[in-house]
Amino acid sequence: MSLSPSRSDTKLAILDAAERLFATHGFRAASLRHLTAAAKVNLGAVNYHFSTKDELVLAVLRRRIQPVNEQRIAMLTRFEKEAGGRPVAVEKILEALFRPALQLALGRSGGRYFVRLIAQCLAEPDSYLQPLIYEEFAERNRRFHAALARTLPHLSNEEVHWRLHFVQGAFFHTVSNASVLKLSSKGRCQLVSIDSVLGKIITFCAAGLQARSAKKEGEKCK
Amino acid sequence: MSLSPSRSDTKLAILDAAERLFATHGFRAASLRHLTAAAKVNLGAVNYHFSTKDELVLAVLRRRIQPVNEQRIAMLTRFEKEAGGRPVAVEKILEALFRPALQLALGRSGGRYFVRLIAQCLAEPDSYLQPLIYEEFAERNRRFHAALARTLPHLSNEEVHWRLHFVQGAFFHTVSNASVLKLSSKGRCQLVSIDSVLGKIITFCAAGLQARSAKKEGEKCK
């Protein structure tokens, strides 16, 4: 694999172009011909370096997923150490979950395409991408679930799962469909500064997570 | 269009098969050949009834989007009348937003594929589907934004936009990616009863919406 002395900017150029074109046109719509043209490399180079288009898609995804989840877990670990054995504040847990992804999404590197790629993975039915998603996010989920369960002891295990799911939905939709928010607010709401978005979404999610669970919420309608 | 005496079960059969196959395999992966075979109609019938595949996709989407948004608005209107001029409780507003879509998603009709289709629309970049989304959801958003602004006068107009966006993200991700929740909770959390899901997500979102807005949330990290 990495035996040859090749500098392999070909491989990197393919990865960068694929990331951009997959995000802007979709996995299927972006053909190998399009992206090798954009990367100014040869068509055959993709099959040489990645065997198949599906493998290229996986390589594009893995390059971003792993670091961002590692950063999240590292930040959570740091907050846990700072708390010195006491439960971490819910706002801190949320910051560890959101900030690394926001930095990627609002940054200038190719990583800003990351959320659009994940959105496609989640939307694509019966795809070979689902296992990747599950594997990469399992450890992250486990860690954040545990932290939340400690901080919110009044919630059952199941309730923590539900609320973490809600939190992830709110966050994910916010960053991946920012254009919807921009349009429906007639341009007044946009994702610009990391800290301003962080403040808003952490306020919302922290309150939701801390809500007293109401067994009687499902009152009959009509 | 509807001048001929045709019973047009052909058209309906295509619509039903397309809805199911688009949802389970994706707009692009489900070919006209697949779905005409599933519908037991002829390949040419699609082009006869819908002109093009893209138009078929739009027809499939419109059939569900319009009714569900009308139901949401109707339910909100009913709650507003019941409130007799006073602001509607935030839980009621959320119920009007969630219940019709949940009924569709957890029901047995073809409508249960609805959320998967919307997920694809949102994930698909630079597509002819985005205008449909924006048009169909504009009126709904306007109405729910207005209701929330009345009920939560302490929030600025922009903050209502942001929080409504968070709410929609939490809800949408919950119903459209229920499989992720099921897996990460090892099967303990599943969408079964409408009222049980409604209770959980309304509790979460109501608390989030009512949270005191904290300008100082974006404290520096590190």
Place this chain on the structure above:
DNA sequence: GTCTATAGGGGGATAGAC
């Protein structure tokens, strides 16, 4: 109105020259 046959265009993957 419905079906068949086919046109016409891309797509991914590969074999073989350099």
Place this chain on the structure above:
DNA sequence: GTCTATCCCCCTATAGAC
């Protein structure tokens, strides 16, 4: 290692028979 040419598949859309 890199590039070119090509194979072969499947797709949408349409023209024309029934």
